Amino acid sequence: MQKPVHRLLGGWAVFVSAFCFYLSTVVIRWSQAEVQIAPSYFVFTRFLLGFVIVCAVMTYRRQLPRPRSYHLLVGRTVFNCVAVYCFYMAVKFTSVAEANILNMTYPVFVALISWTLLHHQRDPVALVMVAVAFAGIWLILAPGKIDVKPANLWGLASGFTASISMTYLNVSRQYHDTNTVLFFMFGLGALLIFTVFHGDFFWPNPRELYYLVFCAATGVAGQFLVTLGFRYVTAVDGSIISSMRILLAALLGPFVAGEPWMTAAGWVGALFLFGANAVLAVRPNTRA
Numbered sequence: 001m002q003k004p005v006h007r008l009l010g011g012w013a014v015f016v017s018a019f020c021f022y023l024s025t026v027v028i029r030w031s032q033a034e035v036q037i038a039p040s041y042f043v044f045t046r047f048l049l050g051f052v053i054v055c056a057v058m059t060y061r062r063q064l065p066r067p068r069s070y071h072l073l074v075g076r077t078v079f080n081c082v083a084v085y086c087f088y089m090a091v092k093f094t095s096v097a098e099a100n101i102l103n104m105t106y107p108v109f110v111a112l113i114s115w116t117l118l119h120h121q122r123d124p125v126a127l128v129m130v131a132v133a134f135a136g137i138w139l140i141l142a143p144g145k146i147d148v149k150p151a152n153l154w155g156l157a158s159g160f161t162a163s164i165s166m167t168y169l170n171v172s173r174q175y176h177d178t179n180t181v182l183f184f185m186f187g188l189g190a191l192l193i194f195t196v197f198h199g200d201f202f203w204p205n206p207r208e209l210y211y212l213v214f215c216a217a218t219g220v221a222g223q224f225l226v227t228l229g230f231r232y233v234t235a236v237d238g239s240i241i242s243s244m245r246i247l248l249a250a251l252l253g254p255f256v257a258g259e260p261w262m263t264a265a266g267w268v269g270a271l272f273l274f275g276a277n278a279v280l281a282v283r284p285n286t287r288a
Contacts, residue, residue, distance in 0.1 A: 010232025011241055013225045018245040020222030022100055024215050025091045026257050031211040032092070037204075039088035040197035045216040046084070047193060050186035053220060058179050065180045072172040073184040079165035081189045083158050084219075090155035096257040100249035101270050102155030107243070108276060109163030136272025178227055246274045 024046070031037055058064070067073055083103075090099035172181055194201070204212055226242065250270045253259040262270065 006232045010229045013229030014241040017222040017225035018242055020218045022245055022248050024219040025096050027215040028091045029096050029257050035208045038200035039092050040200045042088050042215050043084050044193040045212040046219040047186050047190035049216040050220040051190055054182045054186055065183045068175045076165055076168035076172050077185050077188045079161050081192050083162035083165050086154050086158035093151035095259045097249040097253040099155045101246050103158045104246050105159030106162035109160050132272050132276045136269040243274050246270050
């Protein structure tokens with residue numbers, strides 16, 4: 001059992017990681033007023049910086065990557081790349097709040113995957129929470145309308161692909177240490193993004209470099225903080241604290257990102273989603 005001070009510090013690390021992930025998307029929104037940078041370039045810089053840092057950590061520890069199941073590492077990497085790219089595209093075409101809230105639908109999709117594929121993990125309460133979450137998603141996507149805003153599908157796609165990525169991570173951690181997973185995720189991820197989107201890259205001027213590094217640094221900090229935090233808190237506590245990004249995005253949007261307040265329907269949807277995530281976190285049968 002972890003000491004109370006360790007659990008407290010772990011909880012704060014997870015909470016700060018949620019803020020870091022949110023801040024990385026705010027940086028993208030800030031950059032749009034001054035520079036033109038494709039979301040793929042932000043993704044590439046984030047993965048490249050993460051790769052450099054994890055290599056430095058492994059060099060300091062005199063540790064080599066120890067891959068045992070390549071298909072798990074590759075699956076985690078590919079779906080994580082797609083999730084981050086869709087996430088940043090959602091920031092570009094929608095609001096920062098909507099992008100972050102819809103990205104945090106991944107626990108719902110994890111529960112849905114478990115219900116569909118893992119018969120022994122079927123839980124009626126989880127199915128009800130999935131229904132509540134999807135009601136919340138609908139309120140965020142199309143408040144007061146019959147149709148869905150197409151741009152918000154980027155955010156929903158990021159949540160769905162993140163759920164597959166998290167499922168791969170859950171299985172992969174049974175065979176690999178943290179640094180091995182991060183080594184492949186960041187390194188192979190940077191290579192994959194460069195291969196597909198190299199036409200979007202250019203030599204940045206100082207202002208462009210500032211936004212690229214600022215976004216990458218906050219995103220990588222969030223990744224390392226959440227990895228550290230989950231060492232000292234339970235999966236339940238960590239999942240609920242991570243879901244606080246839903247409320248952070250809704251509350252801070254007008255102050256940090258300069259966006260209008262969410263509509264009443266959007267707030268209700270955000271609260272539905274946060275509540276569903278919290279309930280799913282405490283249902284042991286819904287963990288993929």
